[in-house]
Amino acid sequence: MSLASIKPYLVNCFLLTIPVLIWDTLLTDKLPGAYQPDVFWHNLPAWLSYGENSSRTLVFLLTLLMPIRMVSGIQKRGLFVYVAGLLVYFASWLPLIYYPTSSWSHSLWGFMAPAYTPLIWLIGIGLIGQSFYRNIPFHRWYFLSIAFVFVVFHTIHTYLIYNRLHG
Helix, strand or coil: CCHHHHHHHHCEHHHHHHHHHHHHHHHHHHCCHHHCHHHHCCCCCHHHHHHHHHHHHHHHHHHHCCECCCCCHHHHHHHHHHHHHHHHHHHHHHHHHHCCCCHHHHCHHHHHHHHHCHHHHHHHHHHHCCCCHHHCCCCHHHHHHHHHHHHHHHHHHHHHHHHHHHC
């Protein structure tokens, strides 16, 4: 097996999740205490925990099956949406890290911003993806639907934590 034969399988939409994974890994511990795993994951309903983690896993697995080939206009627009979404997502963390006592950080929208803003960059990935490997039937809505379900679960989770703290 040569590098040339596996290269097409290495250039997939999972690469687009790496900046998010690095960001989350490096900065989660800089977020206020409510976002730390021992608080954020404490005493969640099982249906919510399973739903969020299952849909998150499916999102990441589907990105591994979606090659990156920038050949159409919709994919180029998807790249724009993805980059804009990353910037919005990263920006949503900054007030929580640097101004944790601000009115924005304590508001529902500010507290939940890291939970709902991933929808933007996930939509970008959904627009970039055009097929699955190995002639598996593809439609953008497969990925986008699972991504939407994940963001809904993640947002409900964050809302429950917000209510615990500010309810």
